[in-house]
Structure formats: C-alpha cells, structure tokens
Amino acid sequence: MSETILDVDGLSVDIATPRGALHAVRDISFSVKRGETLCLVGESGCGKSMTSLAIMDLLPKAATRTARRLTFADEDLGKASRKRVNALRGDRMAMIFQEPMTALNPAYTIGNQLVEAYRQHRNASEAEAREQAVHLLDKVGIASAAQRLGQYPHQLSGGLRQRVMIAMALMCGPDLLIADEPTTALDVTIQAQILRLLADLQRELGIAMVLITHDLGIVARIADRVAVMYAGQIVEEGPTASLFANPRHPYTQGLIDCIPVPGRTVPGGRLGTIPGVVPSLVGEIRGCSFRDRCSHARDICAATVPLKETADGHQWRCILENAV
Template identity: 55%
Template sequence: MSEPLLDLEDLRISFPAGPERLNAVRGLDLRIGAGETLCLVGESGCGKSLTAMSLMGLLPREAQVGAGRFRLLGRDMARARPRDWAGLRGRGLSMIFQDPMTSLNPVLGVGRQLTEGVIATGGLSRAAAEARAVELLERVGIARAASRLGQYPHQFSGGQRQRLMIAMALMSRPRLLIADEPTTALDVTIQAQILRLLAELQRDLGLGLLLITHDLGVVAAIADRVAVMYAGRIVETGPAADIFNAPAHPYTRGLMAAIPVPGRTPRGALLPAIPGRVPGLTGRLEGCAFRERCSVAVPACAVRAPQPAGAHRTECHLATEAAP
C-alpha cells in the first residue's frame, strides 16, 4: 500500500493559560489515503480548526505543537520550519477557508490572485497560469471566465467567491485538500451547490479531502471515513457507513441520533445539540472527557478507555455493551 497523504499520531496542540496550559488537541491520530474523503465532525471548540491549521503550518505563534508522527505527502513535518511549510503549501497541499472575504484581497483582480502563487512557486508562465485559471474557473461553474479575470472580488456573489476560493486552492494541483467548514458563510441552497461541487472535484481529480463540516447530510453523502472529535481527541473513527449505521461512542450516538441513514439523511441536517457543554481544556483532563454529559457513564470512565485496533475504533469502555 502506498504511504497515506496524511499520517498523524499523537498530535498535541496547547496554549499558555496563566500558570497552566490549555490543551486544545490532546493526542490525536489521523490518516488520509490518496483519493479518500475524511469528514471531521464535532461540536464547536473541539479543536477541528486547530487540527486543520496545524496541517497547513498555520497555527498561531503562541501555539505549541508536538506529535509522535507527523507525515504529510510523504514528508516528515514534525520539526518543519516555515520554509518547509511554504514549500508544501504550494506543492500538493491546499486549504479552503470558511469565509472567502477574509482570504481574498479586495483590491487585487481575481486573475492576479489566482495566478500569482503558481507563477512564483510553480514555475508557470503568466500565460500558462492564466490558461489554468480560466479552465478551473469554468470547472467550478463561473461562466465566461476569461472575461472575468480582470474583475475584483466584490463583483462576484458570495457563492461565486467561494467557487473562486475552490479554484484558487486547486491552482497548484493539490493531492490533499483541506476544507474547514467551507460553506458556513453562505445561504443554505448555495451551501448544497458548493458542497456538491467539492464532492465532484474530489472524485474527478482523485483528491484526498479533509472536510470539516457541521452538516451530517453532507457527511453521509460524501465521506469515505468519518472521525468524530470531542475535546481535542478523536473518540470514534471508521468507515462512514459504520459510523452512521452502528455508532458506538455515546457522543457519536448523540450526534447521529436524529439522522442515522446515509443516502436518506437530508442535506442541511445539523449536529443536534447534546445537553451540557464541552469541558474546560486547561490543565490535565483525566479519563473520558465526555463522561459528565454521558447518560451511560460508569466509574471506569474516570480512566480513559484504550482504543482497540481496527477500521472502526471507539474510545469508550461501554462501546459494545451500550450498542443498540
């Protein structure tokens, strides 16, 4: 088997918090194979965006990051410096952010924004870069693309701007694309169009895709595998069908409660609210972080459960006993 695009073991991300540390990501394992779509789900504040940013070398300066294994596109990035990250970002690794307006430069023509990266780092001529930009703009559904290269972001609608962002992310012909809630800033019908486009591109281009989303309907429609994150750890991961048909962790079951069926789950079906809230992440967090909110917790949950090996893994003492 060829090496996965992403191979992460025991990722830890923390921040200074007075005399202690805030441990936002607390030992996370993640793998994505070539051409595979992994959806990362979990409530707000669980560390999804930090995980994504760490994969781009874009964590805030005050973040401290460590990992037992940190391989991206076949390279060891455990001790990568800014220059190493810049090299990877232009070559094989791209990200689509939540809000296109914060990523697009309002006073620069979109043609320039699409092409300047590949001209600088990809060694493309201006003409070749513009030809690729036109091709990608048409691919993402922007008509008469050649005539629009000279326009500015405000001359595009919100949905079109997110299409621009997708085209921009694809300019460097990435093998791994990271999309962090790429449609939250858009209205619902546009969201569905953009996500359908992303799924099509993933398939046509054979991209590895890490998609962070709140929309379980989308997860059911496009994920090969799902990773469920809670308080800085992956509490359950496995093939999408297993996660939907036989969620094993009580947290996953809470998330999936309303909408358990791939293919039948409507788009726009959001994560349901689970009573209680994510625990504070400052200092050491012993045992299962979900146990305060868990209706089936037992005293053993004060110690973290081992994660057995296998394609479908759950970090819960009760995973089998509590299964429906």
C-alpha cells in the same frame, strides 16, 4: 493499495493562556489515502479547525504543535524547514478556508490572487498563470471566467467566492486538499452544488481530502471515513456506513439523534439534545471528557479510557462496547 498521502500520529496543539496551557488538540491520530475523503466532525470549538491549521503549519504564535509522526507523502512535516513547508503549502498541500470573504484580499482582483501562487510554485509567466486561472474558474462552474479575473471579491456572491477559493486551492494540482467548512453561510442549493463540485474534482484528480464540518448530513453524502472530535480528541473513527449504522460512542449517538429524520421525526416535535456543557481544556485533563454529559458514565470513566476497534477499522474511546 492506495498511497497514504497524510499520516498523523499523536498530534497535539497547546495554546499558552494566562490560566495555563489550553489543550486545543489532544493526541489525535488518523491517515488519508489518495482519492479518499476523511470528514472531521464535531461541535464548534472541538479542535477541527485547529487540527487543519496544525497540519498546514499555520498556527498562531501562542500555539505549540507536537506529534509522534506527521508525514505528507512520506515527507516528515515535523522536521521540515520553514522554506520546505512554504514550498509544499499552496503547491502539493492546499486549504479552502472557512469564510472566503475574509480569506480573499479585498484590495486585489480575483486574477491577481489566483495567479500569485501558481507563478511562485511553477515559475510560470503571467500569461500561463492567467490561462490556468481561467481554466480552473471554468472548471468550478464560473461563467465568463476570463472577465471574472478583473473583479474584486466584494463583486461576487458568496457561492462564487467559495468557487474562487476552490479554484485557488487547485491551481497547482495538490495531492492533499483540506476544506474547512466550505459550505458555511451558503444556502442549501449552493451547498449541494459546492459539495458535488468537490466530490467530482476529487474523483477526477485523485486528491486526498480532509473535510471539516459539523453537519452530519454533509458527512453522509461525501465521506469515506469519519472522525468524530470532542474536546480536542477523536472519540470515534470509522467507515461512514459503519459509523452511522452502529455509532459506538455516546457522543456520536447524541449527534446523530439531533438530526431530524424524514418519516420518523414528528413535525414540530422535539429533537434530541446533549445535556451539559463542554469541559474546560485548560490544565490537566483526565479520563473521558464526555463523562459529565454522559448517561452511561461510571467511576471508571475518570481513569484512562481504552481504545477499542473492530475488524473493519471502526475505533472508539469508551468503556462501552456499543452506545445504547
């Protein structure tokens, strides 16, 4: 059985606001094994990025993280000191941020930014760090890697900047890689190249990966398991094939219905939609957060929603056995 790299149980993130606590992430649980890809999916604002920042301990000052269990490779992150977390982050735990143009420092060359973490965590010389940087830039498909070290982020295209971010995350050979929408703002050709690159590197290095996206097409191609988030909560999780073949939660079904299917969707026809708006996450939240937008909602949905599970580990929070 594969080693569990990340184990999250009951993770919540609350943000103080003038109107009260905003419950950005609400009691979510999942795990990721070595070599496995878990995709967190959902519409913007559902808590995907906040979940990743909570794992990496990069939350804003106004946010508070709590969890029943938050372990990385059997190490308790909830009890780890700031010094220990800093030692793990960038070394054994790495993150690819959503927008490389803002994640990369415009005042420093690519080389300076790549070698910094490696020298910090490996106590390596400048020459050793630059050699590792060239190796990884070449590995992620950047030509003339040695010459690129002297360039600044603005001198690179969006696709190249994203590849630099991937190389930076891999500099110390992490066990866990969190990729927060790594193909945002890239054209479809570059998207496919980046996804193929991530899959190849993961397979080669045995990395556990959490991929955050709102694109179900990406999920279908790369994920082993999928966790669907809505209003700060995981409403459905399961193996990718099972979830796409038999979505159990009405929200998941609504997301899948929004995707055009070649041969079935009429050109120029209307795509599926999910009516209504996401509820406020400020203050007390009771029952199913999706009930005001759900055609299957009943009075019982205002009470505690049961968690159901099949033998293959497919879980969902709904009164329904199957979404219709």
